Each structure stands twice: as structure tokens, then as C-alpha cells.
Amino acid sequence: MAQQRRCARVTLILGWLLLATIVVSPAxxxxxxxxxxxxxxxxxxxxxxxxxxxxxCVVCQNESIDESNADLAHDLRVLVRERLVAxxxxxxxxxxxxxxxxxxxxxxxxxxxxxxxxxxxxxxLLLAAGTIILLYLRRHRRTAAPAPLTxxxxxxxxxxxxxxxxx
Amino acid sequence: xxxxxxxxxxxxxxxxxxxxxxxxLWGAQRGIVPLMAVARPxxxxxxxxxxxxxxxxxxxxxxSDFSVSVxxxxxxxxxxxxxxxxxxxxxxxxxxxxxxxxxTLFGALVAxxxxxxxxxxxxxxxxxxxxxxxGFLVFIVATSNPFLRVVPPxxxxxxxxxxxxxxxxxxxxxxxxxxxxxxxxxxxxxxxALIEGRVDAAWARWVRPWTxxxxxxxxxxxxxxxxxxxxxxxxxxxxxxDPVENASFMPWLAGTALxxxxxxxxxxxxxxxWTVLLAIIxxxxxxxxxxxxxxxxxTSVHAFANDxxxxxxxxxxxxxxxxxxxxxxxxxxxxxxDSGLFAPLSREGGLLLNNLFLSVAAGxxxxxxxxxxxASAFGYAVSVGPPFFNLVFGLLMTPFLCLLxxxxxxxxxxxxxxxxxxxxxxxxxxxxxxxxxLLYVTNGSAVAAVFGLGxxxxxxxxxxxxxxxxxxxxRAPLANSWGRLRIVPRATLGMTLAHGGxxxxxAGIVAVSAWRAEDILVMRPGQTTDISGYSxxxxxxxxxxxxxxxxxxxxxxxxxxxxxxxxxxxxxRFYPVQQQSTTESAIHTTGFGDLYVVLGDDQGGGARAVRIxxxxxxxxxxxxxxxxxxxxxxxxxxxxYRVGLPGRRRPPAPAPAAAGTTA
Numbered sequence: 001m002a003q004q005r006r007c008a009r010v011t012l013i014l015g016w017l018l019l020a021t022i023v024v025s026p027a028x029x030x031x032x033x034x035x036x037x038x039x040x041x042x043x044x045x046x047x048x049x050x051x052x053x054x055x056x057c058v059v060c061q062n063e064s065i066d067e068s069n070a071d072l073a074h075d076l077r078v079l080v081r082e083r084l085v086a087x088x089x090x091x092x093x094x095x096x097x098x099x100x101x102x103x104x105x106x107x108x109x110x111x112x113x114x115x116x117x118x119x120x121x122x123x124x125l126l127l128a129a130g131t132i133i134l135l136y137l138r139r140h141r142r143t144a145a146p147a148p149l150t151x152x153x154x155x156x157x158x159x160x161x162x163x164x165x166x167x
Numbered sequence: 168x169x170x171x172x173x174x175x176x177x178x179x180x181x182x183x184x185x186x187x188x189x190x191x192l193w194g195a196q197r198g199i200v201p202l203m204a205v206a207r208p209x210x211x212x213x214x215x216x217x218x219x220x221x222x223x224x225x226x227x228x229x230x231s232d233f234s235v236s237v238x239x240x241x242x243x244x245x246x247x248x249x250x251x252x253x254x255x256x257x258x259x260x261x262x263x264x265x266x267x268x269x270x271t272l273f274g275a276l277v278a279x280x281x282x283x284x285x286x287x288x289x290x291x292x293x294x295x296x297x298x299x300x301x302g303f304l305v306f307i308v309a310t311s312n313p314f315l316r317v318v319p320p321x322x323x324x325x326x327x328x329x330x331x332x333x334x335x336x337x338x339x340x341x342x343x344x345x346x347x348x349x350x351x352x353x354x355x356x357x358x359x360a361l362i363e364g365r366v367d368a369a370w371a372r373w374v375r376p377w378t379x380x381x382x383x384x385x386x387x388x389x390x391x392x393x394x395x396x397x398x399x400x401x402x403x404x405x406x407x408x409d410p411v412e413n414a415s416f417m418p419w420l421a422g423t424a425l426x427x428x429x430x431x432x433x434x435x436x437x438x439x440x441w442t443v444l445l446a447i448i449x450x451x452x453x454x455x456x457x458x459x460x461x462x463x464x465x466t467s468v469h470a471f472a473n474d475x476x477x478x479x480x481x482x483x484x485x486x487x488x489x490x491x492x493x494x495x496x497x498x499x500x501x502x503x504x505d506s507g508l509f510a511p512l513s514r515e516g517g518l519l520l521n522n523l524f525l526s527v528a529a530g531x532x533x534x535x536x537x538x539x540x541x542a543s544a545f546g547y548a549v550s551v552g553p554p555f556f557n558l559v560f561g562l563l564m565t566p567f568l569c570l571l572x573x574x575x576x577x578x579x580x581x582x583x584x585x586x587x588x589x590x591x592x593x594x595x596x597x598x599x600x601x602x603x604x605l606l607y608v609t610n611g612s613a614v615a616a617v618f619g620l621g622x623x624x625x626x627x628x629x630x631x632x633x634x635x636x637x638x639x640x641x642r643a644p645l646a647n648s649w650g651r652l653r654i655v656p657r658a659t660l661g662m663t664l665a666h667g668g669x670x671x672x673x674a675g676i677v678a679v680s681a682w683r684a685e686d687i688l689v690m691r692p693g694q695t696t697d698i699s700g701y702s703x704x705x706x707x708x709x710x711x712x713x714x715x716x717x718x719x720x721x722x723x724x725x726x727x728x729x730x731x732x733x734x735x736x737x738x739x740r741f742y743p744v745q746q747q748s749t750t751e752s753a754i755h756t757t758g759f760g761d762l763y764v765v766l767g768d769d770q771g772g773g774a775r776a777v778r779i780x781x782x783x784x785x786x787x788x789x790x791x792x793x794x795x796x797x798x799x800x801x802x803x804x805x806x807x808y809r810v811g812l813p814g815r816r817r818p819p820a821p822a823p824a825a826a827g828t829t830a
Contacts, residue, residue, distance in 0.1 A: 034767070035689045035776050056550045062409050064552070107552025109538075114547045118538050122559050125530045129523050137511050137519075 032067050037077050039085065048081050051093055055080070056107050064107055170235055173223025174314035177264075180216035180271070181304045183209055187297035191290035195362075203290035207278040210293050213300065214268075214275035221255075221268045224313055228255050234320035237261060237313045243326035243744050245715045253337035254327045259461070259477075260313035262340060266457070267303045269341075269348045273377070274300065277352060284373065291359035292352075299351055302484045310477045326744035329716065335395035339388055343415055346385020347453040350422055352377040354450035354492070357443045361495050364502040366443060371433035374446065376803055378429060382422050383799035389415050390792035397788075398752055403683070403763050403780045405788060408556040413536045414456030420529035421449040424522045431515050435507035435579060438519070440500045445526070447496060451489045452529070458485050459536075510581040517574035517582075524567035531559055568622055568673065572629025575662060590636055594628035616681030623677060626670030634663045661802025668794030675787030684781040691774045699781035701762055702726045703735075708766070708775065716740045718751075721766040721775065725755055737766040761785045 033052070039045040052066035057073040065073040065080075076097065083093040097105055109115045149157065187209035194202025224237075228251050233239040241258040242251055256262040274296040281289050307313070331337070356374045360366045392412070397405040406412065425445040431438040458481045509515040535551045542549045572594055576587035588595075602621035609617060635641075637659070638651040684699045692707040706722040723735040735753035742748070755762040760783040767776025 032778075033687055035687055035770075038687065054554055056552060062407065062550070062552055067404065102548055104548040104550055107550050108554035108558075109549050109551055114542060114545075115549065118535065118549075118551065118555075121534045121538075122527065122531045122563060125527045125534075126523075126563075129527050129530075133519055133523055137516075 032069065033077065034074070037074070037081065039081050044081075044084050047090060048077070048084055051080050051084075051090055052077055054094070054107055055097060056105050058101055058105055062107075169223045169226045170232065170314050170316070173220040173227075174312075176216045176219040176223070177304065177314070178308060180213050180220065180267075181301065181308060183213045183216060184297045184301040184304055187213060188294055188301050192294035195287040195290040195294070198287075200286070203286050206290045206293035210271070210274040210278035210296065213297070214271040217264070217268050217271045217304075220314075221264050224261060224264060225252060225255050228252065231324065232320075233322070233324050234316050234318070235313075236315045236317045239317055239321050239324045241327055242324040243715065244323055245744070246327060246332070247714050249334075250327055250332045250337065253331070256340050257327050257331045257337075260307070260311045262344075263303065263307050263311050264313055265341065266344055266348060267300060267307065269344050270296070270300050270303065270351055273349060273352050277377075281373070288359055288363065288370075291362055292355045295355035295358045296351065299355075299488065302488070306477075306480050306484065310480055326715075326742070329740065329742040329745055329747050329749050330399065332715075332742075333395065333399060335391060335399065339391045339395060342384050342388030342391060344388075346381050346383075346388050346422075347415070347418060347456065349377060349381020349384060350418060350425075350446075350450040350453050352381070353422075353425060353446040357446035358492055358495060360443060360503075361492075361499040364499060366432065366439040366503050368433050368436060371429045371442070375426070375429045375433065378422060378426050378446075378449075379799055379803050382419075382426055383796045383803070385415070385419050385422060386792060386799065387796045389419060390789050390796075393792075394789050397785070398754060399749075403752075403761075403782055403785070405679070405785070408553045410536050411460055413532050414452075414459045417529050417532050417536075418449055418452040418456060420525050420532065421445060421452050424525035424529070425449050427518050427521050427525075431507075431518050435509065435515055437505040437507035437509065437515060438522075439503040439505055441522070443500065443503065444496060445522070447489075447492045448526075448529075451492075452533070454485050454488055455533075458482060509579070512577070512584060513582045514574070514577045514579045517570075517577045520570065521567070521574060524563060528560065528563050528567075531563065532556070535559070565622070568626060568669075571666065571669075572626060572632065575633050575666070591629050591632045593635075594625050594632050597628045598622070598625035613681050616677050619677030619681070620674060623670045623674035626673060627667050630663050630666035630670060634659070657805035658802045661798040661800070661805070664798030664801060665795045666798075668791045668796075668798055671787050671791030671794055673791075675784045675791060678784035679782050679788070682783045686779045688777060688779075689770050689774050690777045691772070696777075696779065698762075698779050699760070699783075700727060701732070701781070703762075703764065703779055705775065705777060707773065711738065713740065715744065716742045719766070721753075721764075721777075723753070723764055725762060735762075735764050737764050739766055756786050758786055758790075759784060 033049070039048060049066060053064050055065045055076060057063050057065045057068035057070050057076070059070055059072050060068050063073075065076045079097070080093055083096055088096065094106070098110075103110055103112075109118055111119055187206060190202045191206035191209075194200070194205070226232075227235045227238050228242050229248070231238065231242060231244045231251070233242075237258055237260050241261075242254050246254070254261075256265040274293060277284075277289070277296070278293060281292075284292070353374050356370065356377075360370055389412075392415070393405045396407070397403060425442065428438050428442045428445055432442045458478075461477060461481055507515070535556060538551050539549055572591050573584075573587050576590050577584075578586075598621040601624045602617055605617040605620060606614070634652075634655065637655055638648040640648050643651075686696055686698050688696060690696065690705040692705055695702050695704045697703075702725070704724045704726070706724060708719050708721050711718040711720040718738040718740045721735075721737045723737070725732045725735060733755045735755055737753040738751040740749045740751060750765060752763055752765045754764075760781060763780040763782060765778040765780075767778060770776055
């Protein structure tokens with residue numbers, strides 16, 4: 001059964017919504033890391049889990065190999081652990097996988113020319129929205145402060161106030 | 168026969184919608200009263216017709232009428248009654264009928280309770296509502312007709328996906344749709360205002376309750392979906408930044424921004440253009456969300472290609488609705504002039520900052536969700552997953568949440584920051600003490616998480632600072648404070664709860680992310696394992712039978728300090744009709760943490776793979792969301808925002824700064 005439950009998690013999330021569009025998807029809840037895959041060395045296993053959370057199960061929807069139940073995710077989890085046991089650093093393990101599957105396998109998009117716009121998007125949006133707000137506020141402050149009275153007007157006001165004060 | 172009547176009602180609804188879309192608008196433009204008067208009865212009739220169609224569909228599902236294609240594909244005679252009914256919206260066709268049902272329900276509510284709206288405004292609003300309904304009704308009849316028959320009918324149906332046979336997910340769609348579609352009212356009001364060229368305090372007072380209602384439903388729907396994911400998916404995750412989740416989160420962010428900016432329009436006659444734009448954006452996100460989910464364009468290119476008619480039709484609707492409203496906005500927005508002036512440091516300024524963060528957040532989620540699509544158009548395959556969203560969203564939200572408690576304490580027009588700060592010093596003190604204590608307890612092992620909890624404390628206590636001030640808590644006798652509490656405007660109470668609830672959610676997010684413990688192991692019957700102060704003993708697995716599934720049921724005894732606390736029964740279920748299996752986790756909650764047990768595969772000799780998690784403060788995620796919804800609902804009962812019954816006795820402007828502070 002376990003072999004059939006592929007890409008389970010996202011199919012679930014889409015749930016009823018996508019029933020019509022995803023016609024047949026043998027689904028069952030993700031079970032993720034299996035006990036027999038885990039390494040005896042807890043430090044190494046922790047590193048394996050960290051790395052797994054950043055790698056996409058490429059046959060699934062937006063699901064890391066740490067969460068996924070697909071066969072491919074299982075293979076990748078084992079592969080990650082093999083590389084770690086062989087003495088690779090975390091970066092080397094990730095690079096090893098990226099060399100085989102491309103950037104698509106990274107859930108955190110790498111910083112490179114193709115993704116500059118993505119990583120810059122929050123700053124750009126914040127800057128654009130902030131500028132619009134500043135312009136709005138400035139325009140309003142200008143209209144907010146009425147032009148100061150001329151000397152002549154001031155004199156009239158003083159006179160009127162004076163007249164008012166002395167009944 | 169019911170099916171044919173339902174089919175007929177649906178087609179009739181199309182024509183009523185057409186009449187309602189054209190006649191009242193024409194009447195409003197030309198000042199022809201009888202034409203405007205068409206709007207109200209038409210909206211009510213349209214709702215009744217769609218309701219009839221929906222009930223006919225429910226009847227077909229309950230009666231297991233397998234001559235109806237949708238029923239045959241999505242139901243089964245042995246399914247429990249509850250899931251026969253919820254199965255109505257567990258498929259594309261039925262869920263679209265539910266979508267339109269809720270759309271026309273909102274239209275009928277505006278028609279029925281909006282009697283004191285100016286006739287031209289009501290006519291225009293209902294006209295726009297009918298245009299949206301017309302689009303979707305034609306979509307249903309033309310491409311997704313739920314009333315088609317199959318000849319000859321099969322002996323039994325294919326059944327519903329077992330994952331949908333769950334109370335959490337069964338009622339998730341109606342709430343989500345109430346939220347999505349509820350924003351259509353704000354949208355219709357915005358478009359009507361653009362046509363009229365007038366936005367005033369009265370307009371904002373009509374828009375706010377509808378937006379608030381939609382927001383409550385959407386918040387609840389999202390929380391429900393997240394809760395379901397948490398207990399059903401088998402490893403305790405609760406948010407995945409999945410495109411479909413993002414599709415519901417974007418309207419939520421925009422709707423939350425709208426809720427706040429409409430306050431400024433109502434109270435201060437400012438930010439009109441922006442508020443109208445937000446109303447359009449919030450519903451546009453709902454439509455985009457519907458499109459993304461329906462077309463499957465983000466999740467699978469094949470799904471899109473499988474039924475291009477549907478995807479193209481919705482894309483066309485989307486272009487007309489969003490494009491049309493934006494063009495109208497571009498032409499008419501300059502007509503809307505703000506009269507309320509304010510200094511940057513003021514309540515208005517604070518709400519503007521709120522809008523800045525929320526709309527940028529919505530923009531980031533939108534761009535991040537669609538980026539893989541753009542990139543693939545340029546031949547670059549990339550994934551944008553949780554690590555990206557968590558990082559970016561965390562960076563954006565932290566300053567926002569830090570500033571949040573100060574906002575409600577600022578005065579309108581021109582505020583005194585020092586004065587506001589003086590009123591939240593208690594919250595700052597509580598947060599500071601919490602941080603220091605936690606740093607000491609955790610030995611500095613999770614500094615970021617400790618500050619996260621400090622932020623949550625700041626939010627929760629800060630939310631109540633204003634309220635405590637108003638009722639003179641601890642400075643007057645308690646009875647006196649209680650009396651004062653009873654006359655505090657409901658809107659203020661609601662705001663306090665909503666902001667405090669957000670703090671509770673933040674505490675849950677931080678604690679689950681930082682301190683969740685897990686144990687994945689093979690257990691033999693009789694074996695015991697320890698996790699987070701609990702001992703969990705595995706006693707074996709025995710078979711169990713459900714109405715339409717068979718299950719393997721695990722027996723676990725949880726004890727703490729040598730005393731048995733609870734017995735947990737996680738299951739693996741097998742649904743023979745669909746040939747699918749599901750995993751049911753078992754959760755023991757204390758309100759401050761969840762012990763979460765999942766039964767895995769057989770490892771031979773009675774041994775089982777078992778996953779045990781301890782998720783500290785996990786329940787707070789949903790408790791907080793429910794508090795937020797409660798806040799929204801309490802605010803809705805404020806007499807100034809009686810749904811559809813805004814008081815016309817008071818002159819619409821200038822409205823007194825009722826919810827607030829002394830200026």
C-alpha cells in the first residue's frame with residue numbers, strides 16, 4: 001500500500017477542491033521518514049532531517065522529501081544519508097542532489113540572476129508602497145497647512161477679536 | 168424529477184440574473200425608479216432559484232440517485248448520511264453551485280436588509296452582484312452542469328475520496344466560500360461607488376459589516392482547513408504555503424487590510440481611493456484563487472489541459488471582472504477626493520502602516536505563488552516553498568506585529584507617541600519579563616523563539632491595554648470597572664479580542680516551530696517510550712470496522728509520573744470502494760500542548776512503525792483563530808454596524824471618533 005501512496009500530502013490539502021481536476025491520485029496521508037531509514041548517529045540524523053526539509057519531492061506538489069511518502073522521496077532520503085555518512089558537508093549533499101535534479105529540487109530558491117526578482121520582490125513592493133504612502137502624506141500635509149495670513153488680514157482679525165472682547 | 172426541476176431552476180436563475188444585471192443599472196443611470204425597483208425582488212428570486220437547484224442536488228445525493236452523473240462519480244450508497252450531504256460540494260460541479268448559492272445569498276441579504284440604502288446605490292450594487300452571478304451561472308450550465316444524467320445508471324457510485332470523509336474538511340468549504348464570496352459585496356459596493364463617483368462615511372458604514380462578516384467566515388474556514396491538515400496528514404504540520412492555501416490566504420490579507428482602511432473612510436473621510444482599490448483587490452484575489460484551484464494551472468499543467476474549456480472560461484470571467492473594474496477604477500478614481508486631513512503620526516497613519524504591511528504581504532504571497540509559473544515560461548524550473556515564505560513573511564510580519572499594539576492607542580488626526588507608549592508600558596514590561604524568564608529557563612538555547620513568545624505576550628497584553636484604560640481596571644472598584652466594560656462599544660471589544668487572538672496564534676506558531684519534539688521508532692507490543700515528560704506504551708493492534716471502511720486500531724497507554732493519563736487509538740483505515748487507505752492520528756491535548764500519535768506500517772512480528780510528537784501550544788493556533796473570529800462577530804453586533812441597517816438618523820459625516828481615544 002505504502003508504495004501506492006504518492007504525493008499524498010498535497011493531494012490532501014487540495015482535497016475536495018481539486019477532486020474534479022486531479023482525476024485519479026492514489027492518495028493516503030504522508031508518513032514521511034521511516035524508522036528503518038534513520039541513522040544511528042543522532043547528530044548526523046539531525047543534519048539529514050534539516051537537509052530533507054529543504055529538498056522538494058520532485059514528483060509531488062510542493063512537498064519536501066521529509067514529509068513525502070513517495071518512493072522517490074524515500075530514495076532521496078536514503079541518498080542524503082548515504083552522502084552524509086560518506087562525509088559530505090551539508091552544502092555538498094545539497095549540491096550533489098541539485099546536480100542531478102536541478103534547482104527545481106530546492107524549496108528555497110537559490111539566489112541567482114533568474115531569481116533576483118523573486119528575492120527582491122518584498123523589498124521592491126515595500127519600497128513602492130512606502131513611496132506611494134509618503135507622496136500621499138506629503139501632498140496632504142501641503143494642503144493641510146493653510147497659507148499664513150497676510151499682515152492686512154492679521155490686522156483685521158485682531159480688530160475683530162478686540163471688538164468681540166469689548167462688548 | 169427533482170433533478171430536472173433543479174436544472175430548470177438553474178437555467179431560470181441565469182435569466183433572472185441577466186435581467187437583474189441590466190435593468191436596475193440602466194434605471195439608476197437614467198433615474199427610472201420602476202427599473203431600479205426590479206433589483207430587490209430579482210435578487211431574492213435569484214437566490215430562491217439557486218437554492219432550489221442546490222436542494223435538488225442535495226436530494227439526488229441523499230437518495231443516491233446514480234442516474235445523475237455527479238452523484239455516480241462522487242457518492243456511494245453505503246456512505247454515512249453526513250458525507251452524502253457534504254459530498255454535494257466535494258466535487259467540482261457541486262462546489263460551483265455552492266459558490267453561486269452563497270453569492271446569491273449575499274445579494275438577497277443586501278436586497279432584504281438594505282432597505283435604507285439610497286435606491287440608486289442599492290440598484291447598482293445588486294446589478295454588479297448579478298453580473299458576477301450571471302458569469303458563474305453560465306459557467307456552471309455551459310461547462311460544469313451537475314444535473315447531467317447517465318444512461319444506463321450504474322448500480323452503485325464511485326464513492327467520495329475518503330480524505331474528504333471527515334467532519335473538519337466537510338464544513339471547511341462552505342466557510343471558505345462564505346469568506347471568498349462575501350468580499351463580492353465589498354467589490355460591488357466599490358464598483359457602484361465608482362460609477363456614482365461618491366464615497367462617503369455612510370458608504371463605508373455599509374461596506375464594513377459585510378466585509379467583517381466575510382472576514383470572520385474566511386478566518387474560520389482557513390483555521391478549519393489548517394486544523395484538518397494538522398490532525399489528518401499524520402505528522403502535525405499545520406501550514407504548508409501550498410498554492411491552494413495561498414489562494415485563500417491572499418484574500419484574507421487583502422480583506423484584513425480593507426477592514427482597517429474602511430475605518431478611516433468612515434471616521435475621517437480619507438483613504439477613499441485606496442479603500443475602493445482594496446475592495447476590488449480583495450475580491451479579485453478570491454476570483455484568482457478560484458481560478459488557480461479550479462483550473463489546476465499551478466498544481467498540474469495536465470489538469471488544465473484535461474479540461475481547457477473550464478480553465479479558459481474562468482480566465483475569461485476573471486479578465487472581464489478584474490480588468491473591467493480596474494479600468495473603471497483608473498477612469499473614475501480621481502473623482503474621489505479625501506477631505507479628512509491627518510498628520511503622519513496619528514490613528515490614520517497607523518492604519519495606513521497596517522495597510523502597507525498587509526498589502527505588501529499579500530503581494531509577496533501572490534508573487535511567490537505565481538513565480539514558478541513565470542519562470543517556467545522562460546524555461547527555468549524553480550520551486551518556491553515554505554523556507555522562502557517563512558523567511559520573507561517572518562521578516563515582514565515582525566515589525567508589523569511589534570507596532571500593532573500601539574496603533575489603537577494613537578489619537579485621530581495627530582497623535583502623541585509618548586502618550587500612547589505610556590499606556591502600553593505594562594505590556595512592554597510583561598513581554599520583557601517573559602523574555603528574561605524564558606531566556607533563563609531555556610538557558611539561551613532558542614533566543615529567536617523566546618523573543619517570539621515575548622512578541623506574543625506584547626500583543627496579547629497590549630491588546631487589552633486600551634480596554635483596561637477605558638474601564639479603569641484596578642484603579643476603580645471592580646464593580647465600577649464592570650459597569651464601564653458594559654458600555655464600551657462592541658466594536659472596541661471586538662478589536663481587543665481580535666488583536667489578542669492574533670497574539671495567541673503567534674504564541675502557538677512560535678512554540679510549535681521551536682519546541683516540537685518527535686520520536687520516530689519501531690515499537691513492539693509492551694514497549695514504552697518517553698517523550699516530553701510522557702510515557703507512551705504500545706499495547707498492540709486490533710481490527711475495527713467502520714460504516715464503509717475497515718481499520719487497524721492501535722492501542723497506546725499514555726502515562727505521566729507513573730499515572731495513566733489516557734488511552735490513545737490511532738488508526739489506519741482502508742476504504743474498499745476507493746481502494747484507498749488513510750491514517751487517523753490520535754491526539755491527547757491539554758490545551759497547552761498536544762501529544763500526537765500516528766500508527767505506521769507493520770514491521771513484522773507485531774512490531775509497528777510509530778510516530779509520536781509533542782507539539783507545545785499547538786491548540787493555541789486554533790484557539791487564537793476562534794478568538795479572532797469571536798472578536799469579529801462581537802464587533803458585528805455593534806449597533807453602529809448592524810448588518811445592512813446603518814443608522815441614517817445621524818448625518819453621515821463628520822462621524823464622531825466613537826471607537827476611540829480622545830483626540
